[in-house]
Amino acid sequence: MPIVQLNHIRKVYDTKVAVADLSFTIELGTMFGLLGPNGSGKTSSIRMMIGITVPDSGSVSLFDRPFTRKVLARVGYLPEERGLYKKMNVLDQLVFLGQLHGLSASVATARARRWCERLHIAEAIPKKTEDLSKGMQQKIQFIATLLHEPDLILMDEPFSGLDPVNAVLLMDTLAELRREGKAILFSTHRMDQVEKLCDNIALLHRGQLILSGSMREIKSSYSRNRVLIHFEGDDSFLRHPSIESHKLYNGNVEIKLRASATLAEDAQSLLAQAIRHARITRFEVMEPTLEEIFIEKVQETLPIKNGRELSMAMLDQPNGGALDA
Amino acid sequence: MHNVWLIARREYIERIRTRGFLISTIMIPLVMGGLIYGSAFLGSRTGPGTHIAVVSSDTQLVMDLQAALQQPSTHRSQPRSARQPPIAVDAMDVAPQNAQATREILNQELDSGDLDGYLWITPAAASPANVQPARPTFTFTPRSNNQDALRNTLAAALGSVLMREHIEHRGIVASEADTMLQPVTILATRPPHREDSRSAEVSVGILFFLMYFVIVLYGMNVARSIIEEKTSRIFEVMLATIRPQEMMAGKILGVGSVGLTQVGIWLAAALLVSRSSMALVPGGQSLHLDLTAAQIVYFFLYFILGYAFYSSIAAALGAMTNSEQELQQLNMFLFLPLIVCFATLMSILPSPDSSLARALALFPPFTPLLMYLRVCLGHPSVWEIALSIALTSASIYAVVLIASRIYRIGVLMYGKRPNLREILRWLKYS
Structure with a gap:
């Protein structure tokens, strides 16, 4: 049974098309990633899902x-x-928001206390909200979303502004909720978060759906043409003929191999050459990252110039390492 | 309905708990009471220890004047409210050739503050004994310009002194003259079916201002509370479970209940105080809060209607704007009808049952204030009261409907303030 079903929904604000013809479904017990750069229509889509705004056309089923x-x-x-x-x-606030979702005061109080302990902010319970740090406020907000034990959880950029420790804590919590059988959708412009968490994804760009489906299928439909090498010493192996492009950072390089039928052999020959010149500490052959897939997809549908701007914007995200902690 | 109740309750509890509520509940009546009390106090007296000099060669006249000014309460036909502390009078005789020197000394004393003024009595030119003696000339030189009260007191005292002198001159005994000069007192009784009308008018006036004041104050609070919701961005969390109408209704109810609580406290305190002797103003006039139960019931009824009407307008204004500064530019939509309503008072107060008054009182923005006034001071018929309530309720419903639409779209659009065209388009959205 699909928990969320969007059928060709469309929303236009004045002349700006916020969402154009979006369809997808979310199943019970799965985590769904709604991806796209800022302004691509993620928030507008979520708002239409829960009736804050009404789609101009199309239908929503929950x-x-x-x-x-x-x-x-x-x-x-x-x-x-x-x-x-x-x-x-804090407690009054959580109880109030819980009551708005139909809980009784006593149930809301008990759950609020339990959640605060679970997220390690029990000491914040008697405090005023304005006296808390931003991270703590975000956790309170997170709790407020979950207090009434919803079956469908929608989170718009849930991890933005959190330090790595707290981001992982919240991510683990979401993963647990999924195991309990809840359906979870979260939107983000940080693709790296999605790769680890999501079962299914939808990629939005300027209100258009440019890619959707199961994470595993999408990834496996791309050939393993990415090579990551950590090395010390001479980098002359980067002139190897099978390399289409590369990005060289301090001591490590991300390589994209030229499309060919013999990708696996090409990678091995590249490794052989690298060993001759440099000391290799890590070598990995993999599919393109979601981010690369996204950029590629955008470039397919739009002039290259836009794609490049996009890639710059997306690589330029602050605290990019939050999830690797 | 449950959601409305939850929102209203939160709004109420959070507001009642603030220090601001406590302070305004205590301070506003104190300040207002202080102003009334203070102005009555100041207006009723020429000031403590008034000290004047009287320059005259007629010692009898000066002595009589001295007596009149020093025991003013037994002697003068002034109303009780104008009772004054005794005025100290220095008598000075002066020879005409020294006039200039005397004046200079007196002027110096005025400058140094020893004297509050001096009265110069120039005797009238001598006239034949048969003819009525001409009055002397009185010149009063005060220390400052705003001594009208003192000058009036002097004039009254001089008048009665001269009259007594005149009567005694005609050979009437002093005690008889006293009786003749006794002031006449009219004992006031109440008109048969009405409360003491003057006191009632004052009471209604106080309630009228209270209503105006609280409606404006709490209307603005609703607008502010909505802006706060927008700046804290909590509305989006709220809109995920409740309708904008519920949110607005809850806010209006919650903030309004705070206003009612405050007015209730004030009224209860005022009634308590006016039952006790504390309501006596030093001038002697009592500030009786003279209200019938019906007047209080109607007060709350029309207060609630007026508040609901204006606060929903305020809510719409709050939804259109993103900050208090922006709100202030739109304030006039809130104040204008109330000010117009105030302006019509002059023509309505004297004749609360005129056709103008009857028509204006049925116009919803004016109804709460003007109909209340008519209920208290005029004789509106039952159907007029019913119609005014019905009309106002209907327009409140319409305003809430429009405001919640503006609210729903306004809160989700941040950035620049919408212009009228955009707002009209918002109203068309479902």
Whole structure:
């Protein structure tokens, strides 16, 4: 049973097409990644999923039924623009938001305490929200989204602004919720996060869906033409004929091999040449990263210039290492 | 409905708990009471220890004047409210040739603050004994320009002194003259079916201002609270579970209940105080809060209607703007009807049952204030009251509907303030 089903939804603000003809489904017990650079229509899509805005055309079904506001009690939504009542104390705030989702005060109180302990912020419970650090506020918001134990969890950029330790904590929590059978959608412009977490993805660009499907299938449909080498010494092996392009960083290089029927052999011959000149500490052959796939896809559908701008913008993300911690 | 209740309750509790609420609940009546009390106090007296000099060669006249000014309460036909502390009078005789020197000394004393003024009495030119004696000339030189009260007191005292002198001159005994000069007192009784009308008018006036003040204050609070919601961006979390209408209704109810609580506290305190002797202003006039139960019921009824009407307008204004500065530019939409309403007061107060008053009181933006006034001071018929309530309720519903649409779209669009055309387009969105 699909938890979310979008059928050709479309939303236009004035002259700007926010979302053009978007369709996908999310199944129970899966994690879905909605990807795309800033302004690609991720937030607009999520808002239409839960009736904050209404699509101009197309239809939304939640829990296998046409959208009604009743199902919102089973949905947890964490908006990208975080917001809490600053003057309110944390427990009151969580209980209030829980009650809005239909919980009783006592249940909400008990769950709020349990969650705060689970996310290591029990000491924040009696404090005012404005006295908390930003990371803590974000955790409070995270808890507020989950307090009513929703079956569908929608998170818009859930990890932005979190330090690596907390990002991993939240990611682990989401993974646990998926194991419990919840459906989770999160949007991000950071592709590296998605590769580890998501079962299915949808790639948006300027309101257009340019790629969607299962993570594994998408990845395996691409040949293993990427080579990562960590080395010390001479880098003259980079002139090897099978290399189409490479990016050389301090002591490591990301190589894209020329398309050919014998990719595996090409990689081995490259390794052989590298060993002759340099000391190799790491060698890995792999599929292109999601980010590379995304850039490629965008370049297919649009003039190259735009694609390059895009790749610059996406590589230029701050605290890119948050997830590798 | 449950959501509206939750939002209203949160808004209410959070606001009641703030220090601002406590301070304004205590301070506003204190300041207002202080102003009334203070102005009555100041207006009723020429100031403590007033000290004047009287320059005259007629010692009898000066002595009588001295007596009149020093025991003012037993002697003068002034209303109680104008009772004054005794005025110390220095008598000075002066020979005409020394006039200039005397004046200079007196002027110096004025400058140094020893004297508050001096009265120069120039005797009238001598006239034949048969003819009525001409009055002397009185010149009063005050220390500062704003001594009208003192000058009036002097004039009154002089008047009665001269009259007494005149009467005694005609051979009437002093005690008889006293009786003749006794001021007449009219004992006021209430009109048969009305409360003491003057006191009632004052009370209604106080409530009228209170209503105006609280509606403006709490209307602005609703707008501010919505802007706060926008800047803290919490509305998007809220909109995931509740409708914008519910959110707005909850806010209006919550903030409004805070206003009602505050007014309730003020009214209760005012009624308590006016039952006790503390309501006596030093001038002697009592500030009685003279209200019938019906007036209080109507007050809350029309207060709620007025508040609901103006706060939903304020909510719409809040939804259109992104900051308080922007809100201030739109404030006039809130204040203008109220100010117009105030302006019509002059023509409505004297005749609360005129056709103009009846028509204006049915116009929803004016209804709360003007209909309340008519209920208290005029004789509106039952159907007029019912119609005014119905019309206002209907327009509140319309305003809430429009405001919640503006709100729903306004909160999701950040950035520049929308122009009128855009707002009209928003209204068309479902």
